[in-house]
Amino acid sequence: MVLLKMKFTQQRRVRLAQGLWLMSWLAVMCGTFVFCLGVYLKTEMIRRAEVMENTEIHVVPNILMMVGLASIGTNWVATRVCQDSLDASRFPRWKVLLLAWFVVAALLCVLLVAVVVLSYALQGRLEESLKVGLRNGIRFYKDTDVPGRCFQKETIDRLQMEFRCCGNNNFKDWFEVQWVSNRYLDFTSKDVKDRIRSNVDGRFLLDGVPFSCCNPASPRPCLQYHLTDNTAHFSYDYQAEELNLHNRGCRQALIDYYMDLMNSTGPGVLSVILIQMSVILSLRYLQTAVEGAMALEDPEGDSEGFLLEKGVKETFEDVKAKVLAILQFGQVDPNAEESADTEKAASPTPAS
Amino acid sequence: MAVLRVKFTKTKRDKLAQVLWILNWISVVTGAILFSLGLFLKVEINKREELMAERDIQYVPNMLIAVGLIACAINFLGGKICYDCVDSTKFLRWKLIMLPYIICTFFFTFCVLVGALMCYSTRGELEESLNLGLTDAMRFYKDTDTPGRCFLKRTVDMLQIEFQCCGNNGYKDWFQIQWISSRYLDMTQKEVSDRIRSNVEGKYLMDGVPFSCCNTLSPRPCIQQQITNNSAHFNYDHQTEELNLWMKGCRQALLEYYTHIMQSIGLTVLITWLFELSVLTGVRFLQTSLENVLRQGDPNSESDGWLLENSFMETARINLNIIKSLGKCNQIDTANNGDPNINVPTTSKAHYGPDNVPPKQTPEAS
Numbered sequence: 001m002v003l004l005k006m007k008f009t010q011q012r013r014v015r016l017a018q019g020l021w022l023m024s025w026l027a028v029m030c031g032t033f034v035f036c037l038g039v040y041l042k043t044e045m046i047r048r049a050e051v052m053e054n055t056e057i058h059v060v061p062n063i064l065m066m067v068g069l070a071s072i073g074t075n076w077v078a079t080r081v082c083q084d085s086l087d088a089s090r091f092p093r094w095k096v097l098l099l100a101w102f103v104v105a106a107l108l109c110v111l112l113v114a115v116v117v118l119s120y121a122l123q124g125r126l127e128e129s130l131k132v133g134l135r136n137g138i139r140f141y142k143d144t145d146v147p148g149r150c151f152q153k154e155t156i157d158r159l160q161m162e163f164r165c166c167g168n169n170n171f172k173d174w175f176e177v178q179w180v181s182n183r184y185l186d187f188t189s190k191d192v193k194d195r196i197r198s199n200v201d202g203r204f205l206l207d208g209v210p211f212s213c214c215n216p217a218s219p220r221p222c223l224q225y226h227l228t229d230n231t232a233h234f235s236y237d238y239q240a241e242e243l244n245l246h247n248r249g250c251r252q253a254l255i256d257y258y259m260d261l262m263n264s265t266g267p268g269v270l271s272v273i274l275i276q277m278s279v280i281l282s283l284r285y286l287q288t289a290v291e292g293a294m295a296l297e298d299p300e301g302d303s304e305g306f307l308l309e310k311g312v313k314e315t316f317e318d319v320k321a322k323v324l325a326i327l328q329f330g331q332v333d334p335n336a337e338e339s340a341d342t343e344k345a346a347s348p349t350p351a352s
Numbered sequence: 353m354a355v356l357r358v359k360f361t362k363t364k365r366d367k368l369a370q371v372l373w374i375l376n377w378i379s380v381v382t383g384a385i386l387f388s389l390g391l392f393l394k395v396e397i398n399k400r401e402e403l404m405a406e407r408d409i410q411y412v413p414n415m416l417i418a419v420g421l422i423a424c425a426i427n428f429l430g431g432k433i434c435y436d437c438v439d440s441t442k443f444l445r446w447k448l449i450m451l452p453y454i455i456c457t458f459f460f461t462f463c464v465l466v467g468a469l470m471c472y473s474t475r476g477e478l479e480e481s482l483n484l485g486l487t488d489a490m491r492f493y494k495d496t497d498t499p500g501r502c503f504l505k506r507t508v509d510m511l512q513i514e515f516q517c518c519g520n521n522g523y524k525d526w527f528q529i530q531w532i533s534s535r536y537l538d539m540t541q542k543e544v545s546d547r548i549r550s551n552v553e554g555k556y557l558m559d560g561v562p563f564s565c566c567n568t569l570s571p572r573p574c575i576q577q578q579i580t581n582n583s584a585h586f587n588y589d590h591q592t593e594e595l596n597l598w599m600k601g602c603r604q605a606l607l608e609y610y611t612h613i614m615q616s617i618g619l620t621v622l623i624t625w626l627f628e629l630s631v632l633t634g635v636r637f638l639q640t641s642l643e644n645v646l647r648q649g650d651p652n653s654e655s656d657g658w659l660l661e662n663s664f665m666e667t668a669r670i671n672l673n674i675i676k677s678l679g680k681c682n683q684i685d686t687a688n689n690g691d692p693n694i695n696v697p698t699t700s701k702a703h704y705g706p707d708n709v710p711p712k713q714t715p716e717a718s
Contacts, residue, residue: 144571157568161513184572186586211574214563216509219496221532222563224576234538 003308008289010300014086016289020282021082027075027279030272034112035068037061037265044261048254050155053132056125060118060262064269067111071276074105078283085290088299098287105280112273119262126258130251134168141210142181157212165253166213166246171227173249178203179210209245218243281307354658360641362652368641369437372634376431379631382624383423386467389617390416396613400606402507405484407477412614415467416621423464423628426457430635440651443642450639457632464625471618478610482603486520493562494533509564515609517602518565523579525601530555531562561597570595633659 008016041061045052081098084090137156140149160166167173185192185204196204207228214222223244226232285305292303308315360368394413397404433450436442489508495501512518519525537544537556548556559580566574575596578584641657648655660667 150571153571154568161568180573181571184586189586211563211566211576212568216506216513216564219502219505219533220536224563234536234541 002304002306003311005304005306006285006289007302008285008293008305009302010293013286013289013293013303016282016286017082017085020279020286021079023275023279023282024075024078024082027078027272027275028072030275031068031071031075033068033268034071034272035065037268038064038066038068041261041265044258048159050152051130051133051137051159051250051254052126053129053136054125056129057122057258060115060122063111063115063118067108067115070104071108071272074101074108075276075279077101078279081283082286085286088294091290091294095291098283102280102284105276109273109276109280112269112276116266116269119266123255123259127251127255130254131168134251138168138173138177138179141177141179144181145183157210159250160210160212160246163250163253163257164215164246165248165250166209167249168251169249170247171209171213171245174209174213175205175207178205180204180206213245215243215246220244354656355660355663357656357658358637358641359654360637360657361654365638365641365645365655366438368634368638369434372434372437372631372638373431375627375631375634376427376434379427379624379628380424380431382627383420383427385420386423386621386624387417387420389620390414390418390420393613393617396610400511402504403485403489403511403606404481405488407481409474409477409481412467412470412474415463415470416617419464419467419621422460423624426453426460427628427631429453430457430631434635434638437638437642440642440645443646447643447646450635454632454636454639457628457635461625461628461632464621464628468618468621468625471614471621474614475607475611479603479607482606483520486603486606490520490525490531491529493529493531496533497535509562511602511606512562512564512598515600515602515605516567516598517600517605518561518598519601520603521601522599523561523565523597526561526565527557527559530557532556532558565597567595567598572596 038061041064042058045055045058045061049055077097078101081094081101084094137152137159140146140152141156142153143149144153182204187193187196192204195206196202199205206225208225209227211222211224214224220243223233223236223241227245228238230236230238284307288307288309289303289305292305293299293301296303310318390413393416394410397409397413430453433446433453436446489504492498492501492504493508494505496505534556539545539548544556547558548554551557558577560577561579563574563576566576572595575585575588575593579597580590582588582590636659637657640659640661641655644655644657645651645653662670
């Protein structure tokens, strides 16, 4: 019960080999595309590494890069096989390698599917990582004199300006953190002393935000301080004002950005999977058709190509038996020893 | 006395034709590169057209685009000609076109050179244009309710953030204009009305700058208001503070940016010009050597190739005479008493055939 049998004339075999050679080179290009995609994603994630707490999300670009490189090598081997397939003297040397090739190619397809699944599944972990990273960034914003944290201010300012966002969830996160360093606070001033005394931890909190939260699209010059105080500014209503600062939080902005990036690569990766699958199937047909032709008396005659020699279930049983046999190769079989002993005991008797 | 006479065997001619065919195709690619560089420059200039006053800087990208397209066409034709030149019979098709083609290409290379020089020379125009454009943009910064100018605030803010600059020459330009719209000023407040009354034109001027001037590298939260007042901020000295705001003026920042682009493009165009010139020289050698082969009659023989048949002075004189006589084609030649019907016997040493006898002159009617 052969799976998906097809008849191949010599002409069809030649056409299949040529078409497969072209498709394998296309698959090599796709492999480089996947590799470049992985590199691009990785550089984008490394650029914002300062606001991410862990690097779990890096598994997506890492897998993409590995699969890209492996796919280039695998499909290059497929092109060599195609070139040799119509030459009866050169084809047999690929026989053993082809089984390994099919396993590797199937593994690559599975990994690519895993990447697509992971890029959706890891969204929650990315969100967690960004939440903690941004919280730390905002907390250490004022520590421009502490080694190791002196660039946090610049990082957060650039991030807020580039992604048009403010704070972690929204701009009110800045109200809960002291983002003005003590060395720029005049402790002799009454206002400063009042504010510090009114806070439990002795922090200088104010209802103001850094300049990087300002929205350039606002028709009005930016209001940064006394945001909750309607009387501090002319014609200003804190509840109704939407254009003054960036409205969304940086965590949401970054997640949207990375999800857009990974979603836009989704169709590309899916088409690469399809191309790789068609290369695998075509190569299997070519292999069986050419082997069938070589076994005939007339090598130019018609042969059959198929996917599996027996049905799916039988092939599976065969493979299982083979694997078990290999695993049991080192073990001694007690039944075989007994029968060997009885045979040895039985054989000398006719001689005597 | 020919200029740069070189002997060409048949194989050398064929090789020259093949090499020139490839070089012509490379020139088509460089023509396409010129076209795309012109397009890139045009897009870059149009992106910031709100900040540039009306000036003639669009000539440069337009010239580059035109030169790129014409270069593609000319080199495509040149490629076809060189491809056919390997075969002497096919060369006859192109024989009459080749000399005009070479002359046209020679004048075209002048256009390429002019394009390259324009890239380097528009700096002054660009600076003027940017100066006026930025002054206007800053003046209309507050007019976010006036149609036609409502996006200038956003443009100027994004410019100052992206190019890390402030004002036209420096941040003090903002002290001289009113950049806060009157609809956000509380006229009932004493401070506001004092400021407006102290100014001759009734403008609300202050020593403050918009938020987009703030320097992200500053270790201190940005000081935007009361910049010249040292006592308004703790531990602040206006004269020595350098990291608070961007120090560079936007005119200089934009000028540097565009000059850098145009210098790189100019260098590429110069290299293209040299390449075109060398391809043209090769085509000229090919043309003269093939014409000499045809004159000698044997397509497999050696022939000479040159740039000019006579020396420069001779060629210039001959061409000037041709141009002069072109102008005289309708005039009567007064050398023979004005009668064009008189047959003046020639003094040339022409070959009249195997017996070298001049053709019989018909006896004059008595």
